[in-house]
Amino acid sequence: xxxxxxxxxxxxxxxxxxxxxxxxxxxxxxxxxxxxxxxxxxxxxxxxxxxxxxxxxxxxxxxxxxxxxxxxxxxxxxxxxxxxxxxxxxxxxxxxxxxxxxxxxxxxxxx
Amino acid sequence: xxxxxxxxxxxxxxxxxxxxxxxxxxxxxxxxxxxxxxxxxxxxxxxxxxxxxxxxxxxxxxxxxxxxxxxxxxxxxxxxxxxxxxxxxxxxxxxxxxxxxxxxxxxxxxxx
Numbered sequence: 001x002x003x004x005x006x007x008x009x010x011x012x013x014x015x016x017x018x019x020x021x022x023x024x025x026x027x028x029x030x031x032x033x034x035x036x037x038x039x040x041x042x043x044x045x046x047x048x049x050x051x052x053x054x055x056x057x058x059x060x061x062x063x064x065x066x067x068x069x070x071x072x073x074x075x076x077x078x079x080x081x082x083x084x085x086x087x088x089x090x091x092x093x094x095x096x097x098x099x100x101x102x103x104x105x106x107x108x109x110x111x
Numbered sequence: 112x113x114x115x116x117x118x119x120x121x122x123x124x125x126x127x128x129x130x131x132x133x134x135x136x137x138x139x140x141x142x143x144x145x146x147x148x149x150x151x152x153x154x155x156x157x158x159x160x161x162x163x164x165x166x167x168x169x170x171x172x173x174x175x176x177x178x179x180x181x182x183x184x185x186x187x188x189x190x191x192x193x194x195x196x197x198x199x200x201x202x203x204x205x206x207x208x209x210x211x212x213x214x215x216x217x218x219x220x221x222x223x
Contacts, residue, residue, distance in 0.1 A: 034211060043115070043201045043214025044154070087153060098144065098169065099212060101153030 004088045009106040018075045020105050022088030025069050033064060033071045036087045038104070044087060048073070075107075083109045113137055115215035117202050123221045124192045132187040132218050134202030142205045143185035144212065145169075145177060147198040154201060160185055192222045 006022040024033070032051050036044035048055055050062040050071070061074040075082060085104040091097050118133045136143065141162045146154040146169075156169030160179040174196060176188045185204075189196055199219050203212040 036211075041216070043203070043216050044212075045214070046211035049211060098156055098159055099154075100170075101146075101155070103151065103153050 003100075004090055004102050006086075006088050006102065006105045008103065009108065011108050011110065012078055013110050014079055015077050018078050018082070018107060018109075020073045020075075020086055020088075020107070021070060022073070023070045024088070024090045027068050027090050028092075030092055031090045032092070033062065033068075034089045034091065034099075035060070035062065035073050036089065036101075038085045038087065044101075047086075078107075078109045080109050080111065083107060115202055115204055115213050117200075117215035117218050119218060120216070121219045123223065124189075125223055126193060128192050128222075130189045130192060130220070132189075132200055132202075132220070133184070134186065134215060135184045136202075136204040136213070137183065138204060138206070138213065139182070140204035140206045140213070141182070142207065143179065144203040144205070145175075145185065145187045146201045146203065147171065147196075148201060148217075149198050157187065157200075194222050196220065197222045 004022050004024045012018045034049040035047045037047050038044040048060050048062045052064050055062045063072045085106050087104040089099050091099050115136045144159040145157040148154045155171050158177040160166045163182045166177050178186045199217045201214050201217045203214045205212045
């Protein structure tokens with residue numbers, strides 16, 4: 001399984017754009033990149049998933065360069081409610097494939 | 112639409128006691144998973160079930176057993192609880208074909 005590295009913590013202010021970068025140097029050809037968000041006392045919640053280039057949904061954007069050795073989760077105009085832990089995962093995107101969670105990035109958004 | 116439901120939400124056990132954590136999903140998903148999360152750590156996979164009738168070990172299976180009772184339900188059993196098993200336990204389910212895992216809100220288990 002590809003190992004991921006992401007910052008332990010990040011600080012931001014309301015209204016700013018936040019970019020969290022994850023490195024995954026050993027990503028395999030069939031692996032997808034998935035980001036989850038976790039609030040205290042809750043289970044992780046899926047945010048976005050991609051294979052290459054750029055993916056955008058109503059919550060975030062995911063930028064993946066051509067070599068796929070890293071990816072960047074972009075949260076536009078964060079609010080206090082975006083304070084959470086964000087996990088970057090790399091895994092096969094088929095069948096019952098399992099996920100390996102690292103420690104994630106603790107994002108703290110201040111007023 | 113409840114998604115993934117875990118019971119109980121909280122439990123305190125004494126060392127040596129047994130306990131079964133229940134998980135049920137109403138999304139008709141084939142695969143189900145049990146994770147544990149310790150303070151300041153990411154989630155670690157205990158067991159998973161690719162489909163009804165099959166189970167496999169994950170990263171940290173020692174001290175646990177699982178049962179895939181039917182397509183909806185996947186239970187986790189601690190036969191003889193130890194303080195090292197104090198943790199938050201999350202159940203998840205997933206549809207095949209590249210869909211993300213859906214998580215329950217966890218069972219907070221303390222073993223004294």
